[in-house]
Amino acid sequence: MKIAVIGCGYLGAVHAAAMASLGYETVGVDVDEAKVDRLRRGEPPFYEPGLPELLRAGVDAGTLRFTTDISEAAGSDVVFIAVGTPQKAGSDAADLTYVDAAVESLLPHLAAGTLVAGKSTVPVGTAQRLADLVAPTGASLAWNPEFLREGFAVEDTLRPDRLVYGVADGDDSAIASLDAVYASILERGTDRLVVNFATAELVKVSANAFLATKISFINAMAELSETVGADVTQLADAIGLDARIGRRFLNAGLGFGGGCLPKDIRAFQARADELGHGETLGFLREVDQINLRRRDRMVALVEQELERVGGDRVAVLGLAFKPNSDDVRDSPALDVARRLQEGGRVVRAFDPEAKGTALRIVPTLPIVDSVEEAVDGADVIALGTEWQHFRDIDPVRLAELTPARVVIDGRNALDAAAWSAAGFTVLALGRPDTPAA
Template sequence: MKIAVIGCGYLGAVHAAAMASLGYETVGVDVDEAKIERLRRGEPPFYEPGLPELLRAGVDAGTLRFTTDVAEAAGSDVVFIAVGTPQRAGSDAADLTYVDAAIESLLPHLTEGTLVAGKSTVPVGTAQRLADLVTPTGARLAWNPEFLREGFAVEDTLTPDRLVYGVADADDASVARLDEVYATILARGTDRLVVNFATAELVKVSANAFLATKISFINAMAELSETVGADVTQLADAIGLDARIGRRFLNAGLGFGGGCLPKDIRAFQARAEELGHGQTLGFLREVDQINLRRRDRMVEVIDRELAAVGGDRVAMLGLAFKPNSDDVRDSPALDVSRRLQEGGRVVKAYDPEAAETARWVLPTLDIVGSIEEAIRGADVLALGTEWQHFRDLDPAEVAGMTAARVVVDGRNALDAAAWAAAGFKVIGLGRPDTVPAA
């Protein structure tokens, strides 16, 4: 079987490498020549655990290649569409420019029996519109949404918890073709759902909307906890023991970011409004606002603690929106760093993987090359991303490097008792302060 993947960004590069690892002759196509050159060398253009090895194996074996020429997708049995759908400038809606361009570039190269399978996250109604363009060529269209987590993308592609096929009525041929593609995965007993186009389009955005709502719910409880003196982490532990609720995604702190959840919930709301159901998803606006308020709160707490110690130097630990990624799109840690700088604070930031991407987004930020360089002389340590590197820090060693012993734990990830034992005041969002013993 021959596979083509249009779009070699985060989703597409991982998917292409995964398809090659399953034994298929795979070609990845992208308009970015610099990105393609890196991929040809087996070098991913972003940080993702496990991907370098998968890429190099495919390139070295000759089952995986990359090109800027979409004509090389001609003759493929399946062409996956894996381009980005960013937030449209000046609007909450999704920008489908790249999806439409991918389909337009493919049309002259489609032949009878080719399956075009969309993986990009698109507004409901998009697949049917694209099917109307694809089917006159003799090709078919299906929608096969992705459910990748950054930092676990290879695992999520090769061992997903479910596969969803969105197909037209009675399109058994598309189902059979996708079953062939995913035969190795299905053989492990992976759940497979065959649905219509609209359902497939709603699955990904519905999942992201639910997760975002769960995260913002516990952060709303953090707001109340800070007022009444409760501990939101203990609260999450207690309600998470309810099997109907569960503990996952109930970690209060600085909130969510990245290239999916924020833009997807906004696009979902925008599409609901276009369909005359704005009130149905109106709660997502408050979900978004709760999330953004946690950044405000982090800045407020840091400013308060700086005023208390009479300093202005902040060590920001972490810049990626989550650990095991170099993605700084809508990163809460980077946003807080920017706001602190704009407020006249001196910020030294460190991230083990996201320094390069962060410099591109915020070139004025002083991003240093080591944890030690960031924390030396700092008046406040701020945890912005819960990398294991930071969880493993020895508070006693850190104590000797800082000007004042204050930690603002934006992820509630540190051992507050251990840090307090080393002489630090620890402030966790939604938790009572942990202070050194007198």
């Protein structure tokens, strides 16, 4: 089989490398020449564990190549659309400019028998509209949503927990084409669901909305816990033992960020408004607001402790929106660091991978190259991203390197007992020792 992947950002680059690793002749197409040049050398334009090795293997074997010329997608058996759908400027809605441009530029190079498979997260109704555009070429369209976790994208692509095919009624050839692509994955017993276009579009945004709601629920409980003196981590452990609820995604802290959950729940709400069902998803607005309030609370807590100790220097550990990623899109940690700096505080930040991406967003933010540099001279230490690198810090050794004796754990990730034994006051969102707002 010959595979083309249109869009070589986070989703597309991973998918193209994965397709090549399955033995398919794969071409990745992107309009960004600099990005394509890096990918041709087997260098990913972002940090993702396992991807450099997968890329280099495909490039070296000759099964994977990258280009800016979309005509090289001609002759492919399956063409995946993997471009971004960011939040539209001045609106909560998804911006479909890149999806529309990808399909329109692809039309002259399609032929009968080719399958165009959308992977981008799009508002419900998009797939049918694009299928109508593709139909005159003799090609067909399916929607095959992705369910990648940043930091685990290679694993999630090659060993997904489910495959979803959104196809037109009676389009057995589209099902057969996707079955052929994913043959080795299906042989392992991976669940496969064949649904219509609308259901496939809703699967992705519904999953993200549910996860966002679960995270914001436990963060709402953290707000209450600080007021009444409860421990939100113990609360999460207790309710997480209920098989109907589960413990995953019940970690209270700074909340969610990144390029998916925030913009997807906003776009979902916006699409519901367009369909006359704004009240149906109205709760997502409060989910979003709870999430944003956690950032406010973290900033306020750092400011409060700086005032208490009579200092203005804060070390921010972590800038990526989650560990094992250099993605700072809508990152709570980066937002907290930026707001503290804009408030006149002296900030030094460190992240194991996100220095470059963070500086593109906040070029004035002082970002150093180690924990030791960040905490040197600090009055307060604030944890913004739960990297294992930070979990593994020896607090006894760190106490010898910094005058700071207050640690604000924005992720409930540190061993509070060990840090306390080393002489630090540890405050964490939703914990009983944290002063109420």
